[in-house]
Amino acid sequence: MNQIIEAIYKQKHSIFANDARLLKKLIFASLILLLAAQPGQLGEVVHQSMVDAYLQVSVFVGFTLFIFIGLDSITSFKTNEFLKKTKKIHVPIASFLGSLPGCGGAVIIVTQYIQGRISFGSLVAVLTATMGDAAFLLLAIEPYTGLLIFAVALFAGTISGYIIDYIHGEGFLRSKTFISSSKKENIKKTFVSKLNIIWLLIFLPGLIIGFFKAFQIEIDSFYNLPLDLTLTSLFGLSGAYLSLIMWSLNPLSDFQLSTDKSRGFISRVIDTTNFVTTWVIVGFLFFELFILFTNVDLKMFFDIWLPLIPIVAILFGFLPGCGPQILVATFYLNGYIPLSAEIGNAISNDGDALFPAIVLAPKAAIIATIYSAFPAIIIAYSYMFLFE
Numbered sequence: 001m002n003q004i005i006e007a008i009y010k011q012k013h014s015i016f017a018n019d020a021r022l023l024k025k026l027i028f029a030s031l032i033l034l035l036a037a038q039p040g041q042l043g044e045v046v047h048q049s050m051v052d053a054y055l056q057v058s059v060f061v062g063f064t065l066f067i068f069i070g071l072d073s074i075t076s077f078k079t080n081e082f083l084k085k086t087k088k089i090h091v092p093i094a095s096f097l098g099s100l101p102g103c104g105g106a107v108i109i110v111t112q113y114i115q116g117r118i119s120f121g122s123l124v125a126v127l128t129a130t131m132g133d134a135a136f137l138l139l140a141i142e143p144y145t146g147l148l149i150f151a152v153a154l155f156a157g158t159i160s161g162y163i164i165d166y167i168h169g170e171g172f173l174r175s176k177t178f179i180s181s182s183k184k185e186n187i188k189k190t191f192v193s194k195l196n197i198i199w200l201l202i203f204l205p206g207l208i209i210g211f212f213k214a215f216q217i218e219i220d221s222f223y224n225l226p227l228d229l230t231l232t233s234l235f236g237l238s239g240a241y242l243s244l245i246m247w248s249l250n251p252l253s254d255f256q257l258s259t260d261k262s263r264g265f266i267s268r269v270i271d272t273t274n275f276v277t278t279w280v281i282v283g284f285l286f287f288e289l290f291i292l293f294t295n296v297d298l299k300m301f302f303d304i305w306l307p308l309i310p311i312v313a314i315l316f317g318f319l320p321g322c323g324p325q326i327l328v329a330t331f332y333l334n335g336y337i338p339l340s341a342e343i344g345n346a347i348s349n350d351g352d353a354l355f356p357a358i359v360l361a362p363k364a365a366i367i368a369t370i371y372s373a374f375p376a377i378i379i380a381y382s383y384m385f386l387f388e
Helices: 002-016 019-036 040-074 079-085 085-098 104-114 119-129 132-142 144-168 191-214 229-248 267-295 298-304 307-318 321-333 341-348 351-360 362-387
Strands: none
Touching: 002 040, 002 267, 019 040, 019 229, 019 267, 040 085, 040 132, 040 191, 040 229, 040 267, 040 341, 079 229, 085 119, 085 144, 104 119, 104 351, 119 144, 119 351, 119 362, 132 144, 132 267, 132 321, 132 341, 132 351, 144 341, 144 362, 267 321, 307 341, 307 362, 321 341, 341 362, 351 362
16 A cells, blocks of 8 residues: 555656746647737747647657667666776767757767766867757758768867867866666656657658648648638647647657657657647747738848857857757747857757756856857858958
């Protein structure tokens, strides 16, 4: 009986312990849904933004995540043992893991640093190289640009890491804390996972429609649906609404969505896609509503302040988490900021990996983040002056 009571308590605790975060997510999602419910031009702009966000971006992000998280799920690679055998090349290894799309590789290195197994230079390397979930967005829309940024970030992280270790020594700020994972709770599914089947039924035809749109093929001309509906609006709005609702009701933090390998493969893909979708919708809405209410030529505005745009994007990179970085990537993909600014943000941002670093090694995390700004400024402005 005691075991049953304990199990029930743990289940309730896992769902309701993060009530404050859930409330914030629900309020955030409700504001978007409230805008979508408005009549007239405002509602139409919001609806179109949601359709475009889902069919032009989210379905491709989901497709990319199926590939990367799928490979991550079937990999039995033992990182701890590998790091013990490769102490002389920890810095490039950290850079490589950081440059991988998502935050999983970066979180691994941050964890190893907190456990005192790698140098501070390796921490700087991984935080410099990582781009977080914004990488999936670039891969989905501009894969060649994404690969270019990964290569640049990998190079910047490796050089920065070696320089930091040379200046400070490998023992600088080395953590003495050891985190035991023996009590790690396996979370296979959350209660929103019950909607996964519906999500997939919308996602699969949405992906096909997304490919048609990418090749400029007007699929709506092939079918006539009642009530003035189109396949594009039907699947675009359904996918966007469902993704937004599932994200807002998910009890997991955004940091946990794709990094916890104990969770089911499908749930990790869907939950991470929903998170990215939410922020892509925010990015699209920001552009469209700003233009709707101000009639300002945003492209001209950014062109006027062009010399300062990279440094602003780099400062955005200091913000923890992937949401702000997805917003910057959306700016770039919509042609509002130059590639140099996106490169600077990619190098300076640390993604979700900064969260555990700030909590468990705040001094090292802050200093490492500041150090990552130097290569970001140098490379971003070098690219601007040489190629733009």
